[in-house]
Amino acid sequence: MNKQLEVIIKEEKGRVDKVLAARLADFTRSQIQQWLKEDAVTLDGEAVRANYKVKSGDHFVIQIPEPETLTLEAENIPLTIVYQDSDLAVINKPQGMVVHPSAGHPNHTLVNALLYHLDDLSTINDVVRPGIVHRIDKDTSGLLMVAKNDHAHESLAKQLKDKTSLRKYVALVHGNISHEKGTITAPIGRSKVNRKMQAVIEDGKPAVTHFTVLERFDQFTLVELQLETGRTHQIRVHMQYIGFPLAGDPVYGPKKTLKGNGQFLHAKLLGFTHPTTGENLVFEAPLPALFEETLKKLRKND
Template identity: 55%
Template sequence: MSEPQYIVNEAEQGTRIDKLLTNVTSDYSRSQIRTWFDKNLVTVNGKTVKPNYKCQTADKVEWMVPEVEPLDVVAKNIPIDIVYEDKDILVVNKASGMVVHPSAGHQEDTLVNALLYHCDDLSGINGVKRPGIVHRIDKDTSGLLVVAKNDLAHEGLAEQLKKKSMKRDYKAIVHGDIPHDYGTIDAPIGRSEKNRQLMDVTEKGKSAVTHFEVIERLHEKFSVVKCVLETGRTHQIRVHMKYIGFPIVGDPKYGQRKSIDVDGQALHAYHLQFEHPITKELLEFEAPLPTKFTKVLENIRKSY
């Protein structure tokens, strides 16, 4: 590790230490620098500090830059549907059945494996297992997600997610005839106390808000809905639709025991809109419903 240092000048009095380091070390993003504090790699006058420390004139700031962790995810030539790409970002229409990034039980054949084969550079903010990944969609959910090629683009996209300005719309087939044309589900989501592998609506959970609109009603037994995410909790739409009594068709975790065989849940991220993190251009994309989804709709219309 390298051990650079910096003496705070009078004009920098009162500046947060993380902001100061961002200005002084232009090669590193603010998100990267925050990780240095987590590892106690930043000191002021020989003592470790938190990122919100206010600098004083003549403070001696020292920091150690950790060595880049070697990438241990293998690039694989896996076909992916790239709907947009430039030097900073790309937008992928992910197929149902593909895991977004390596995790326990899914070390290969993920979207990240495919991206590493396609791209020379991906942002490193989320570590070696999730390069470029700004947001995720579940394995058996299909549809659009944006990937960052560098840390600056990643930070810009993450900020839009934080401010809820990135628009992410889904279509789903659910069990039941929803009586309202529109609705908002505002219910916190966290780990289920009964089964830690599942998420659930719980008072101890994090804020989660999903807006929905009924697009079509099918024989009083099914509804096609549009869901708009205001927040992005794990399994959010699946958990919320179950919570209000209209679980997603084919959902193996949160659906009905007797459901239509969809090989996963009938959920598709069809619309994505955001501001390009570098050029500031407003970008908008739509992905048509996959064959799996349309076949389920056809079967319902014919069978009921």
Template identity: 60%
Template sequence: MEETVQIHIDETQKNDRIDKAVSTQNDEWSRSQVQQWIKDGHILVNGEKTKPNYKCSVGDTITVIIPEPEALDVAPEEMDLDIYFEDSDVIVVNKPRGMVVHPAVGHASGTLVNGLMAHCKDLSGINGVLRPGIVHRIDKDTSGLLMVAKNDFAHEKLVNQLVAKSVTRKYEAIVHGVISHDVGTIDAPIGRDKKDRQAMTVTDENSRNAVTHFRVLERFKDFTHVECQLETGRTHQIRVHMKYIGYPLAGDPKYGPKKTLDIEGQALHAGVLGFDHPRTGEYIEFQAPIPADFEHILKSLKNR
């Protein structure tokens, strides 16, 4: 059955092109996919068909009729993967910003899973045909380290560590505003936003506990460079929590302000990943440096 989503345009999206306004509602809706939906008549403005270059007005109601999922054939694709570790049980890979982790409608190719399938024949089947080997994920516009299971034994062991909160996951982020205290903990439950089903929010309704620890790395005039460590792993957790305390991520199209730094997507990088090897039990930890665009922004902030 087709799924329908309604988006109500407010002042923050006034004069935005409709393809941009819709694609920012869901990390897995690419702008090209939205443009195709518009051409196919799956996106309506105030009940009428529209064009991709339509400029939104305050009060517009956009209806997105999501087509039924296609039967996707996940094909292996040769990619230059940035692999930090690999053995017969697990792969640790550094995902670039802009890459989707696993196939979905609108992203049947070019995903990390497509590249992994070309790189190795064996991946865990626990999460199904579309997410082979995927134990946890990070957002499309977040860069950084992921652990991938090559077999079901490793998959279950790694998931158990995530449940037990024993996996080390540290991120670097640039946030709006100057945080005055050096360290802090955000303990606030996260659930689906009733006003926007594609967004998460801090709420007591139908929520799950979420804990993020942070420390300040460097302060600038209008921004702060922070390290965030996840205790739990909820959808968009760092993005939601930093917005909740008044310091949204720079470049975040969903939770941050429009006037921001010149970066494609949120300035967020999963730089440290540590876990017990699923077979040997030995603790192993990996560090991936921030990407070039992130580094460039930090340098520009220092020079202001």
């Protein structure tokens, strides 16, 4: 059963997430932001957005959901470990695998497999995300770095934040991109229309994606993409925004598309500085079989 809290604004000013975080000492700001995302915070019966500026007399009602208990179990799931040492591992995640457990995916995730195959994982994140430094979507395949201890985790996370790590993707998109290269600079945040989607919005977080055309087909283009930032669904949202949505994307792409198991998006290249040795490491993963077969068919049809 949900717990209900009520907060009445007196003299406080500013964004609702900051004000509620200050008033509700038992909860973190990130928890409050999650409630806002889930429309669990209402004002006069209407869901409130995180950037809403509070006014004197505002009466907020918060429905705090009962926490769902997630138990982590090691599962003997096949895993392609590209590299590992005492500090970290690099995994080639298959398409269709969720990275860590959540309410909708309590098991059969990459984390469950990591617990079985690796002896140690960092503890910086919450209990359901041990070792996870960054994520890729369930239906995106390719390379992920995993930290085995907290020192490695902090180093790898800092490299991501400082934009010194290298992440390149290959995607098949609808349409024919006429120019050879481009950069998409457009802020991304939760969609105002559909709260389950991301979108380019004016008050979103900065997001930058660079792309290079690799190959053109009649109705599709194969592109290489390099991330400068790591927003949720960044490549999928940015390519849709410029009119070239990913083939097979069930959320941001058209209904009439290529047959597959989700978007044709593969994290093919991953580079970073080793947290202990300082060595520059670069790893590359080949395209999944279905991706390669689809390209062969497109070449044949052309």
